[in-house]
Amino acid sequence: MLANVFTKSLRDRQIATLVGVLGVISVAILGLWAYADLDDQIAELYGGLPEGFLALIGLEVITDAGTLILGEIANLMAPMVLAGLAISMGSAAVAGEERKGTLGILLGNPRSRTSVLISKAAAMIVLITIGAAVAGVGSGLTAAAFGTDSSGMHLPAAMVHVIAIALFFGFLALFLGAWTGNSSIASGVSVGVLLISFLAAGLLPLIESLADIAKVFPWYYFNSSGPLQNGIDWGHLGVLFAAIAVLGAGATIGIRRRDLKVGSPSGELVNRIREHPMGEKILTRLAGTTNVSSIALKSSTDHRTLTTIAAIVMLYTALAVGPMYNSLSDILVDFSNAIPDGLKAMIGFVDMGSPEGWYTVEVFSIMLPATFIAVAAAVGARALAGEEENRTMDLLLANPIKRSRVVFEKALALAIVLFALGFATGMGVWLGSVLGGLGISVTRIAGATALGVLLGIFFGYLALAVSGATGNRRTAVLATAAAGFIAYFANAFIQVNESIAGWARLSPFYYYSQGDPLANGINWGNAAILAVACVAVLAATIPLFQQRDIRN
Amino acid sequence: MDVAGFLDQNVSLITAGDMTPALITERLTKHYGETRALVDLDLEVEPGEVFGFLGPNGAGKTTMIRTVLDLIYPTSGTATLLGKDSHEFAVELRNHIGYLPGDLELYPTLTGRETLRYFANLRGGVDWSYIEQLADRLDSDLTKKVRDLSSGNKQKVGLIQAFMNKPDLLILDEPSTGLDPLVQQEFQAMLREIAAEGRTVFLSSHTLSEVERVADRVGIIRHGLLVVVESVENLKTKAIRRLDMEFGAPVPASIFDSIDGVRSVEADTTRVSVSYEGAMKDLLHAAMGHDLINLESVEADLEEIFLTYYRDT
Known part of the structure; x- marks a missing residue:
């Protein structure tokens, strides 16, 4: 094993691990704080829920707030965060270095491909183990501090299962990267398998005839045995670790058999598509001609591919959700009536039985904010830090323009992108409503979507601020993702407990979702608060960017 | 505007x-x-x-x-x-x-x-x-x-x-x-x-x-x-240059040693090579007192000058 490759791989991901683990612990703190003194209601509330709902978060019985929160941490959040991290390390290990063109230099040293691969895999194992240990200890201590009785729970056992499932997906990415040299395929396929496996292992066992099929999916071996409540299942762990060993051995064979690629900074997948005349034509059409008449127009058209894809996804999903309501409305009404008030708080007191409630849950509660914030964070982070990292900022600022103008124009570009996404989403909801004959008011669709646009712009400007203050795109994306994550959960958890519900006002999500805008119309006060918050973050960006040396 | x-x-x-x-x-x-x-x-x-x-x-x-x-x-x-x-x-x-x-x-x-x-x-x-x-x-x-x-x-x-x-x-x-x-x-x-x-x-x-x-x-x-x-131009003038001279009869190196600006002298019976900085008037004057057959001035090498400034001293 190569000590320096090992330590560099650790160093490359230490911040991401720290942010991820802190995020998990923050959710534990927020959840336990919000659910404090609600033990009885929670037992009653979850006791009445269908089995499938609990199966998804891997819990059989929920008796109090501590069980619920630790269950969510051990069965959902920690494995998702750590598996994501492992996938990012696994896909970067071989394919990532090939994309950056650094693998050639690395292997120019008298070291074998196998030893490089083993060093990187070892770094992944160590970092995931440390991450799981810290998340487990942090959540356990938090639970103890809030007086949770965790005597019946096996948190260390659950964390061992977390390590196994995270490493499984990390090694899957490593394997795919080693055989294809393509980091996009390695991470994309691994994430896809992760999500499908999570849903399949949670839902298939509910259908008797399909229950056995769940055993094909790795997630089944992670938590179907309920490690948090029943301790380690050595049989299931054995299956996961055997699969990891097979993937590791397969990766070693893969990297030794293949011609290594030289770097291609714009992304291997894109280049491959370009090689084909039709692919080149489609990509060129999608990207269009960049408008160079101003910084704002150039920046917004630079993101045309990303914006178009996100807009199509939002439009299509929003459109498809409408007609679905008709076939599901009976079940939805029953389900909505069955949900106790406490749980309704978590989805913003939305009446799922109504068309507006259906749309709110399916489009506006998670999908819209997640998509808008992801796009806004990417655009905002690239706005300033991207120009610095690509070394074009010097040339831009050599023109007779103030730095503040660059910030304003980049902010304008971001707003244009978010408005385009908002328009596509709003159109999708409207068309879906028309197709399904749901009769949702156009004004209310516009109002709810406008709040989503403002929410996206707020997080985009946050990314812009961090990007301007640090000149580092990765920091900007990570900080915005962490802020979005915490703000979302803060709003969702805090509102459950009436005695502390006022604190939810600190989260921008509160102003986005409060009062169920799709059903009741936009609250202009909330819109104004979001708009003022956007302006405030933007105003803070200017001095942060102005007082700093431009990176070279 | x-x-x-x-x-x-x-x-x-x-x-x-x-x-x-x-x-x-x-x-x-x-x-x-x-x-x-x-x-x-x-x-x-x-x-x-x-x-x-x-x-x-x-x-x-x-x-x-x-x-x-x-x-x-x-x-x-x-x-x-x-x-x-x-x-x-x-x-x-x-x-x-x-x-x-x-x-x-x-x-x-x-x-x-x-x-x-x-x-x-x-x-x-x-x-x-x-x-x-x-x-x-x-x-x-x-x-x-x-x-x-x-x-x-x-x-x-x-x-x-x-x-x-x-x-x-x-x-x-x-x-x-x-x-x-x-x-x-x-x-x-x-x-x-x-x-x-x-x-x-x-x-x-x-x-x-x-x-x-x-x-x-x-x-x-x-x-x-x-x-x-x-x-x-000034840099070149300030630089150390070399004058290669050929005489009809052997010349002692000592006749050039004491001249201002001369850094080193190498003599090999009738051939003398002098490294110097500044003007060459005094040097020529001393050489003319002997049977000077041929002389060649080697131009200052600018690269050598830069390298002396570049190098740590």
Whole structure:
């Protein structure tokens, strides 16, 4: 094993691990704080829920707030965060270095491909183990501090299962990267398998005839045995670790058999598509001609591919959700009536039985904010830090323009992108409503979507601020993702407990979702608060960017 | 656009006969933590001159340029460009400055033409026919996307960008990178034309031959300190040269030893080789007293001079 490759791989991901683990612990703190003194209601509330709902978060019985929160941490959040991290390390290990063109230099040293691969895999194992240990200890201590009785729970056992499932997906990415040299395929396929496996292992066992099929999916071996409540299942762990060993051995064979690629900074997948005349034509059409008449127009058209894809996804999903309501409305009404008030708080007191409630849950509660914030964070982070990292900022600022103008124009570009996404989403909801004959008011669709646009712009400007203050795109994306994550959960958890519900006002999500805008119309006060918050973050960006040396 | 704005963009800050220095730095200092990238740099560049700024890699050339352009801020000291403070009047000054960064990067998805149009739009008042002329002279294909250009062809787009607003002060950081010899020749001709028009070129380079060909004066920077500012001619005069002499009969080396400026003498019966600095009058006078058959003066090697300044002493 190569000590320096090992330590560099650790160093490359230490911040991401720290942010991820802190995020998990923050959710534990927020959840336990919000659910404090609600033990009885929670037992009653979850006791009445269908089995499938609990199966998804891997819990059989929920008796109090501590069980619920630790269950969510051990069965959902920690494995998702750590598996994501492992996938990012696994896909970067071989394919990532090939994309950056650094693998050639690395292997120019008298070291074998196998030893490089083993060093990187070892770094992944160590970092995931440390991450799981810290998340487990942090959540356990938090639970103890809030007086949770965790005597019946096996948190260390659950964390061992977390390590196994995270490493499984990390090694899957490593394997795919080693055989294809393509980091996009390695991470994309691994994430896809992760999500499908999570849903399949949670839902298939509910259908008797399909229950056995769940055993094909790795997630089944992670938590179907309920490690948090029943301790380690050595049989299931054995299956996961055997699969990891097979993937590791397969990766070693893969990297030794293949011609290594030289770097291609714009992304291997894109280049491959370009090689084909039709692919080149489609990509060129999608990207269009960049408008160079101003910084704002150039920046917004630079993101045309990303914006178009996100807009199509939002439009299509929003459109498809409408007609679905008709076939599901009976079940939805029953389900909505069955949900106790406490749980309704978590989805913003939305009446799922109504068309507006259906749309709110399916489009506006998670999908819209997640998509808008992801796009806004990417655009905002690239706005300033991207120009610095690509070394074009010097040339831009050599023109007779103030730095503040660059910030304003980049902010304008971001707003244009978010408005385009908002328009596509709003159109999708409207068309879906028309197709399904749901009769949702156009004004209310516009109002709810406008709040989503403002929410996206707020997080985009946050990314812009961090990007301007640090000149580092990765920091900007990570900080915005962490802020979005915490703000979302803060709003969702805090509102459950009436005695502390006022604190939810600190989260921008509160102003986005409060009062169920799709059903009741936009609250202009909330819109104004979001708009003022956007302006405030933007105003803070200017001095942060102005007082700093431009990176070279 | 208001009148003041128009004047800012289109009226030169330099008028005929104006001898305001194009660039002045006073005790310009830049530290990065413990690293001293620039130390008390005092420099004055005259209008109408081509000033060569030389130094080994990491000496502080790029830091100095980025500091005077207000891209990074000095730890202490000031810079004045075209008679105006480089920080206070940064935006206004950029109307009159052309800049080519070292290790140039452009937007890969734009063509050369789109790139130039983008910067021309940001500047305002750029004459497109002049851009076409520059592209012709440098043999630059502006229709290709930047990502499909070789480093030399990308550099040409960068150079056109720096020249296109007919700047009073042209600041170029390693401009010849990747250019083939023919284009280099054309580029050097363009620099001389600019100087002839009374405009100024500040040229950072480590290509000594280029600087020797185009620069009037050079400054050499090492470890952030300006070690010398001299005209190229003076540098050569100050340099140690060699005189190889052949005599009809053996000559003792001692007759040259005591002459001012002589550094060393090597005598081999009738052949004598003398290394000296300064004027050769006394040396010739001493030689003429003997049966001098032939003499050859070996020109100072500029590269050797630079290397003496570059090397740690």
